[in-house]
Amino acid sequence: METLEWLDLSRNQLSGEIPNSLADLNFLSVLNLSYNNLRGKIPSGTQLQSFNSSMYAGNIQLCGKPLAECPGDIFNGSATDQEERNSFEEDDGFITLGFYICMAFGFIIGFWTVITTLVLKHSWRHSYFNWWNNVGNWMYVTTTVYLRRLKRKFLE
Structure with a gap:
């Protein structure tokens, strides 16, 4: 499945968040997730942000690039990516x-x-x-x- 190039899951009444495993498909050139009940943030740092926003149409609770920014992404008055914020945060919790x-x-x-x-x-x-x-x-x-x-x- 890692070499999957084309995936059309439109109008399938899918619900929930986009799984991170879908973001690991490196050869995916066409993806259509429109008109489902998807919610949450589009996984970042992958090619999922490079698809046209029409591929995510009809999922009103879905956010992140290429759609509108998520409410939690506004930081110090400007929108930032999750990768930028993670690069400055400590993940291990040791340095406090x-x-x-x-x-x-x-x-x-x-x-x-x-x-x-x-x-x-x-x-x-x-x-x-x-x-x-x-x-x-x-x-x-x-x-x-x-x-x-x-x-x-x-x-x-």
């Missing part, structure tokens, strides 16, 4: 407002724990800045040695 609040608190507590430790413990502060000084010296020496080798290689 609570997640961001906890992440902010964790960063603040971790940052100030390190800073407070460096301010209060003289030996840790001395070791910390000495380590960064050694890292800076290592980077300077390594860069200088490689640049000298590079100059010597190209000048010879």
